[in-house]
Amino acid sequence: MYYGGIEAGGTKFVCAVGNEQVNIIEKVSIPTTTPTETLNQVFHFFEKYALKSIGIGSFGPIDLNEKSPTFGYLTTTPRKGWENFNLLGAFKERYTMPISLTTDVNAAAYGEYIRGYKGSIDSCLYLTVGTGIGGGFIKHGDIVQGYGHPEMGHILIQKHPKDHYPVCCAFHPNCLEGMASGSSMEERYNKKAYEFDRDSEVWELEAHYLAQAIVNYTLIVRPDKIILGGGVMKQEQLFPLIREEFKVLMGDFVETPFLEEYIVGPKLGDNAGIVGCLTLASELV
Structure with missing residues (x-):
């Protein structure tokens, strides 16, 4: 079959x-x-x-x-x-x-939940950070949506005071995709994400925006796991930066799993x- x-x-x-x-x-x-x-x-x-x-x-x-x-x-x-x-x-x-x-x-969230984690967790949120940004949420084996599917890449976030780049999203003045996607990085710096050095300061700004989003997702749905995939997240130096910024922004307000096990890359790559x-x-x- x-x-x-x-x-x-x-x-x-x-x-x-x-x-x-x-x-x-x-x-x-x-x-x-x-x-x-x-x-x-x-x-x-x-x-x-x-x-x-x-x-x-x-x-x-x-x-x-x-x-x-x-x-x-x-x-x-x-x-x-x-x-x-x-x-x-x-x-x-x-x-x-x-x-x-x-x-x-x-689909990626479902693949990770069913095949990656094999049902060992109750919920997971998958965010892809590539040309654009999008996310899916799985709860008790079900894909969660309402009137339509979530558009997690277009949540509105606060712009960093040192960031003077005009957001690339045609629909929103300060959404996550417009400030942190691979497309926005390329427009802001005239370079693709993989062309930057691992220790470049651009990753701190990227981590700041992604951490803001993850704080919001955490407060709204409290998932067991947040999985970050996509081309931009192949820059593994981003993960510790995001975790540290998340910790600062959350301010110990709510409990989460151990951050190295909470904010992770996809098991299925x-x-x-x-x-x-x-x-x-x-x-x-």
Whole structure:
């Protein structure tokens, strides 16, 4: 029995086929261009397998309200050509098998909870810090959302008094994504995150903004674990800086787990999202 998983990103679609144990049999990366061109390559990849179901974790925002007439659509995405695109509908036109759709960060959070921690924790919050910032929250094995999915990357935070950079988010004057994403770092310094030295002072500012967000998440949902993934978080020197800044900002107000075990990187590494997609697909049959 085979399952399909798709981690649909604004830069690339990672597609994988997994077996009954949700072990990856084959995986490919397809550049994100136009919807027609990209999905034709996705469909071609899956054609050689007799899939039972597909799990999709997509960039967004996505309309995940099943009562909405645009359920399954990408909505106000900045990715040109994908605005108001019926992503779920495109797959349902092609396949009759069960299909699960959620956000890419929800899928990564689910992968970490089910496959990374194997249910040993009651809750976890996954935040990806890359080109953009997004987050998903798992509680007792359920993906938590309400009218729509969370947009954790767009929470409003306080700007550092020494930061005079004009925020890059087109929607909000001082949101986390606009001040701490990989895109904002590149616009602020004309360099990509991986081009900075490990001891560069830019990481202190990055840690300041991420710690602010983590304080807010902690106060609102009190997760057992906060997992930080994405390209920017490959800079491992960020973790001790974030933990120290978190400790200062929280001020011992609420109790948390030991910080080295509370604010951590993903156990599944870069496979968190695709493993989460395959896991969601396996639960459909």
